[in-house]
Amino acid sequence: MSIELTVNGRAVSVSVAADTPLLDVLRNHLDLKGSRYGCGLEQCGSCMVVIDGKADYSCVREISAVAGKRIETVESLASHPLHQAFLDEQAGQCGYCLSGILMSAKALLDRNNSPTRADMVTALDSNLCRCGAHPRIIRAIERAAAALREGARANDLREGARS
Amino acid sequence: MSETLPLSILNNRRMEKWVRFQPDRTVKLAVGKVEIGQAVLIALTQIAAEELDIAIDRFAVISGDTADAPDEGSTSSSQSIEMSGRSVRLITAELRARIVDRLARRLNCSPSDIDVLDGAFLLDDEPTGHDYWNFAGDEDFAADIAGTAKPKDPADYKIVGKPVPRRDLAAKISGAGFIHDIVRPDMLHARILRQPSREAVLTAFDEAAVRRAARGDFRIVRVANFVAFVGDDETVVQRAAVAAPAHAKWDKVRKLTPAHQEAAWYLTQPSDDRFVGDSVPDAIAGEVVSETYSRPFVAHAAMAPSCGLAEYRDGRLQVWSHTQGVYPLRNSLADILGLTREQVTVRHAHGAGCYGHNGADDAAVDASVIAMQIPDRCIRVQWRREEEFGYEPVGTAHMTRIKAVLDAAGKPIDWTCEVWAGSHVQRPVYGGNMLTHEALPSPPPAPKPNDPPEAAGGGGTRNGIPLYDFPAKRIIHHLAMTTPVRTSSLRGLGALPNVFALECFVDELAEKAGMDPVTWRLAHLSDPRARRLIESVAERSGWASRGTGGNGKGLGIAWSRYKNKAAYAAVAVEIEVDREVHVRRAWIAADAGLVINPDGATNQLEGGLVHAISMTLKEQVKLDGAGITSLDWDSYPILRFSEIPEISTELVHAPNEPTLGMGECTFGPTAAAIGNAVKHALGVRIRDMPLTRERIAAAILRG
Structure with missing residues (x-):
C-alpha cells in the first residue's frame, strides 16, 4: 500500500506493507x-526520531501509524546548532547512540531553549550510551541551547530595529 | 637494535606499507589499529604530522585493511598509542631523515640546516623548491625500516599534545559512518537462526511456518546446523528470523542453571592451575587475613548488534567487519572456508563501541558462509538484539581471594592472590572458536583453556600482583577447563575484578590497623607517580573531612597501574545509598606519560569510569536453560543519563615519559572506589559485584 508522510520537510510516498517499521522505511526505502x-x-x-514535534522511537512504530505525520531525522540537523555543538565538544566516542540522542535533544530544545540539567537528563533518559560520553553530550546540548538563545536574541534585535 | 623495535615494525618492515606521498599533496598513512571509538586514528595522525612537519589536514588514514594496511594484530589492551603510536613515530621520523639527508647531500648542506614547513623544505628560511612530494623517491619507501632515526624532542612538539578534533564524528552524526550503513550493489539482507549451543543438532525445521510468518520472498541457506534467511527485503528476513526459533527443534542442547551464572561456580570446576610470583614460604609467622571478592559474567552490550558484509566474486572473498583484528579474522575465514589467505580480504568498517571481542567477527563469518553459497552478491548480515546479548562472547565471571600475612605492626609481609576464572580471551588466535564454525559440517573441537601470557599483562592474573611495598607476592590462578558459555576479551580482562579485590582488601586492612585508608596506602607505596595521583584525588574530593560515615553517604578511593606497566589512575567517588547506590561525584587523576591528544585521553578516562560504575552497580549476564537469558536492556540494564555523576579529571603533564596505554586505567579503580565508598556509607562491606539493591539489603541485615 502507498503511505504518505513528511520527512525532513519533504512530502514522500512509500509503497510498503502497513506494518513495516518506520525505521526500516527510513533506512531502506528513503x-x-x-x-x-x-x-x-x-x-x-538509537532509532529515535521526532514525530510531530515529539521525540519517539521508530523501530517498532508501524508506518501506517505515522501516515500524514511530520517526521524529522538526524539528517535534518546539518545546520542546526546541535550539530556543531556536538563536534565542538567532541561529544561522543563510538557515536552509534548519537543520532538518537540528537533527536531527543532537538525535541527538547524546540520546546525549551533554556533547559536545566534536570530537563536534559529527563529528555535523554530514554537514550542509552555505552561509551560513557554522557557528560560531554550534556555539555554539547548546553552549548547548542546557548547558541539558540543567542540566535533568538539577535533575531529579536533585528526585529526591533525594523519596527 | 631491532630487538627493541615494536612488534608492529618487526612484522611490517617495508616503509611503503605505512606511508605514501600522494600526487595531490596529501599523505596516505596506513595503520593496523582500528577506530573503535577511542579516537586512536587522530592521535596516530598527530604523531605522523608532527614528525614529518606536514599539516594534519593533508593526511588520509587507512586502517585495518588486509589489502592496504600493515598487520598490527588486534586493537586491544590499550596498545594502540603505546605500541602503534611508537611505531608511527619511529617510521615517520626515519622517513623524514632519509629524505632530508638526501636533500642535504644534494644541496651540500647539513641536514640540520633544513627546516620543513607543511611538507616543503626550507634552507636558511628560504624555499628550496623541494618538498616531500617532488623529492621523495621510490628508494625512500622500498627499503626496510631500521627504526634508528631520532624522533623530535617533545619540547618541540606543535601538534602532539594538542586536543585536535577527530574526523569521523561528523559523518556519524550526519547519517552514515558505520558498517551498518554500507550499501553495496546487489546487496542481500540476511538473518541467522542460531545453533543454541555447541554440538546442538537441528532435527526439525518447519520452513512453511517461517515463510508464513515472514510474509515475503526470501531464500533459506542451510549448511549443517547453520541456517540463514536471505532476501532483498530486510523487513521480511527479520520477520523470518524472529519467528524461526519457535519452529526449530534441536537435539543435544546444553543445559544450564542459574548456579552457572555465579563466579563461585568455578570453585567446583576442574582447572589448569598456574603460579606467578614469589615462591610460597614453608612457614611464616604472623596473623593471616583473607577475604574473597567476585564479579559475575558481564556483557559487552554494544549499542549496535553486530553486522558483517561479504562478497564472493571470481574466487575472491571480500569482507567488511567491525572486528578488532582484520588479519586474524582473514586467517580464520581462510581456514574455515578452505580458501587461501590471498583469496580473502578483510576491511575494517566502524561499529559501535564494545571494548572487546563481541559478535563482530562471528557476524563476518556468517556473511562469508552465506556469500560462498550465493556468489556474486553482497551479503549483509545484521544480528538481532537478542542475538547479540545471547551469543556474543561474554566477559568471564571471576573470583579473587586475597590472603595476607601481617606482622605485629599490621603490615603485610606475605601476599597471595588466588583467582578462579574462565578464559579471559578466546579470540581465535588464542584458540577460541568462531560461533558459526561450530554449526558447520566439520566443527572445531571444544576450545582449550587459554589466557594471555604474563608478558602481555596476563588475563585472569592481570593486576593480581599489588604494587605496594610488600616483601613477597604471588598469584595462584585456577584457569577453568571449561566455561558455561563462550567467554572472551572485555575491557581490562581480569584487571577490574582483581583491582576491586585488591583495593577493597587494602581498605579492610587499613581499618583493621586503625588507619585512614589513604594514609595506609601512602605508607606502603613508594612509587612517586602513584602517590601523587592518590594525593590529588584525596585533596580534590575533600578526603580529610570525610568523617566516620555510616550515614548513607560515602567517599571511597582506589588506584592502580593498568597491567602494572601501563597508565596509572586514581579515582575517588562520592556516593549516596538509599535502596540503591548512586554515584554523585567522581574525581580522576591519571598519569599516562606523554599524552598525544588530551581531549581524547580525558574522554577515555571518563568513559572508563562510567563503564565501570555501570558494571559495578548493575551488570550481570543471567544463565539458565540453553544459555544466556538476559537478552534485552531491561534484563541487562546499564547506567543511564540520570545516573551519571559529576566528573572532575586531572591528567598529569609528563611529556618526557613514554606514552602509556590508558583506555582501561580508570576501570578497576572505579569499581574498588565504589566498594570502599559503600562500606563508608553503610558500615558494611559488599564483596560481590554487582552491588545491587538486593545485595545492599542483605548486607545491612547481616550487619
Missing part, C-alpha cells in the same frame, strides 16, 4: 541511514 537499529524493542533510543 536511504536515511542516520536513524539506527539498536534493539527493535523501544529500549535503547
